[in-house]
Amino acid sequence: MSSFSPTFPNSTPNWVxxxxxxxxxxxxxVTSDAFVxxxxxxxxxxxxxxxxxxxxRMGHDWDRFIxxxxxxxxxxxxxxxxxxxxxxxxxxxxxxDWNAMISGYWxxxxxxxxxxxxxxxxxxxxxxxxxxxxxxxxxxxxxxxGKKIFDELGxxxxxxxxxAMISAYARVGDLASxxxxxxxxxxKNVISWNSIIAGYAQNGQSKVAIDLFKDMxxxxxxxxxxxMVRVISACGHLGALEFGNWAVNFLEKHQIKLSISGYNAxxxxxxxxxxxxxxxxxxxxxxxxxxxxYKTLITGFAAYGNAIEAVELSWKMKKENIxxxxxxxxxxxxxxxxxxxxxxxxRIFDSIKDPxxxxxxxxxxxxxxxxxxxxxxxxxxxxxxxxxxGVYGSLLHASRVHKRIDLGEFAASKLFEIEPENSGNxxxxxxxxxxxxxxxxxxxxxxxxxxxxxxxxxxxxxVEHEGEMHKFIVGDRSHERSADIYRVLSETExxxxxxxxxxxxxCVLKYVEEEEMVGAHSEKMAVAYALLVTxxxxxxxxxxxxxxxxxxxxxxxxxSKLGGREIIVRxxxxxxxxxxxxxxxxxxx
DNA sequence: GTAGGGTTAG
Numbered sequence: 001m002s003s004f005s006p007t008f009p010n011s012t013p014n015w016v017x018x019x020x021x022x023x024x025x026x027x028x029x030v031t032s033d034a035f036v037x038x039x040x041x042x043x044x045x046x047x048x049x050x051x052x053x054x055x056x057r058m059g060h061d062w063d064r065f066i067x068x069x070x071x072x073x074x075x076x077x078x079x080x081x082x083x084x085x086x087x088x089x090x091x092x093x094x095x096x097d098w099n100a101m102i103s104g105y106w107x108x109x110x111x112x113x114x115x116x117x118x119x120x121x122x123x124x125x126x127x128x129x130x131x132x133x134x135x136x137x138x139x140x141x142x143x144x145x146g147k148k149i150f151d152e153l154g155x156x157x158x159x160x161x162x163x164a165m166i167s168a169y170a171r172v173g174d175l176a177s178x179x180x181x182x183x184x185x186x187x188k189n190v191i192s193w194n195s196i197i198a199g200y201a202q203n204g205q206s207k208v209a210i211d212l213f214k215d216m217x218x219x220x221x222x223x224x225x226x227x228m229v230r231v232i233s234a235c236g237h238l239g240a241l242e243f244g245n246w247a248v249n250f251l252e253k254h255q256i257k258l259s260i261s262g263y264n265a266x267x268x269x270x271x272x273x274x275x276x277x278x279x280x281x282x283x284x285x286x287x288x289x290x291x292x293x294y295k296t297l298i299t300g301f302a303a304y305g306n307a308i309e310a311v312e313l314s315w316k317m318k319k320e321n322i323x324x325x326x327x328x329x330x331x332x333x334x335x336x337x338x339x340x341x342x343x344x345x346x347r348i349f350d351s352i353k354d355p356x357x358x359x360x361x362x363x364x365x366x367x368x369x370x371x372x373x374x375x376x377x378x379x380x381x382x383x384x385x386x387x388x389x390g391v392y393g394s395l396l397h398a399s400r401v402h403k404r405i406d407l408g409e410f411a412a413s414k415l416f417e418i419e420p421e422n423s424g425n426x427x428x429x430x431x432x433x434x435x436x437x438x439x440x441x442x443x444x445x446x447x448x449x450x451x452x453x454x455x456x457x458x459x460x461x462x463v464e465h466e467g468e469m470h471k472f473i474v475g476d477r478s479h480e481r482s483a484d485i486y487r488v489l490s491e492t493e494x495x496x497x498x499x500x501x502x503x504x505x506x507c508v509l510k511y512v513e514e515e516e517m518v519g520a521h522s523e524k525m526a527v528a529y530a531l532l533v534t535x536x537x538x539x540x541x542x543x544x545x546x547x548x549x550x551x552x553x554x555x556x557x558x559x560s561k562l563g564g565r566e567i568i569v570r571x572x573x574x575x576x577x578x579x580x581x582x583x584x585x586x587x588x589x
Numbered sequence: 590g591t592a593g594g595g596t597t598a599g
Contacts, residue, residue: 064591065590065591066591067591068591068592069591069592071591071592072591072592075592094591094592095591095592096590096591096592097591097592098592099591099592099593100591100592101592102592102593103592103593125592125593126593127592127593128592128593129593130592130593130594131592131593131594132593133593133594134593134594159594160593160594161593161594162594163593163594163595164593164594164595165594166594166595167594167595168594189594190595191594191595192594192595193595194594194595194596195594195595196595197595198595198596224595225596226595226596227595227596228596229595229596229597230595230596230597232597233596233597259596260597261596261597262596262597263597264596264597264598265596265597267597268597268598290597291598292597292598293597295597295598295599296597296598299598299599302599303599325598326599327598327599328598330598330599331598331599334599358599362599
């Protein structure tokens, strides 16, 4: 962050709204300069400027271009009916008019009208096909109707349609086809790279996305903002702060300017990496913020346990007249839950107009963390909709912590119905029985898993070192420093035991042999590796200050270097900052 | 000299 000084190049240039305003105010009394208007309207659209331009009067040859640009604008920003009115008034429609209208329908998710128009139009071109392919892939509906379009494309294959197909394949999760098409392309441009990088990133393969980005650089293709947004976001998902900082330097070096989404990606990356100071700095430096800026930072604070900051942000949001959406509320409730703000959480929950199952799950979690297990069961009972897995998941976890077998059985029975394939639920229930020494029940639950053919998912974890990601899989010894890792692991265990941290150790090391918890083994490998490459001699000191948060026992990840007496550990989506024997979440054992 | 491809959130 040190050398990072943001500007806002993509804020709307002043002249655009001015010209737009004069266009409208003169009732589109176009002059011979009218040919610039379609370009200006398009430019305005790219900047997000919407203006009222429904008053077009035809009187000039160029007006059909203006009208087309306006249809496009309404198609993007609404109201769509205005676009349709203009479209219906056209006596002789050009292919471009049909295409603009069809894209408008797809933008608003109206497949029926989009398809209807495409069937009606007398002649299609490449643009029509591209719009249709993209439309179907957005609906994840390539199988039903889009495949036919793919085949029909035939002679229309060019750079743009291929790019559209790559992102279409990626959007429906068919990365193999996307990659095949990408590799075989006679020409590529930056959008081809963006499409394939986005494809991997969207499908949870952030590492491949970053590797492709490295390829791209090596091939001297200059990335643009969209590439960087994807790469920075991928760094966030991986917790790869070193490479993320490299990317920030790259932005500066190549003078790639960021818009709001670029800044949002930076907020996301820094928050995910536990670097809330820089996340907040980016947020503060922005000239304009949207709901994503807010919810990303709120979610970051929530994960880090800074409930007050999260709640204060929601007030600031109100002042800026930005309406929280459902994910913002999830972030806020999570923050209250992790920060112990029961009343504030309850107040926020009550203020949600139409709470969904996820909001209930957060609320159940909040009640449980405050010891209100039976109240949470009541809340579940009061739900108008069918509770999703997360709702019972919170209850099941709490039942283990509070040793409430009755509630655990209740939650597990529901979870076995909703997601019978999820091995974690069986493991948790069997652990609940085990902690009460009810071995017959332990065996019974394991039997259920065998009968149902439920397989434990393979645990894996990773840690970043010098810009490279190291992946560890349960039972895997293929890492080049595997011998060292196991040595550090066993030394750590001994030192922890000598230091008298048996209880904490259970979370980090107890299950090395048993591999009881999903992923625990690989997480420990990652921890050991982090110790190995950072400060191998400070293991004892770190261990002395370590307290394990009750949520950490499923997954532990060190994402920062072990400097001083502070250690930042990350589980799936939450940070725990331990120092002096305290955890930032105030939720440690 | 219109229209089509890539963008952030639990």
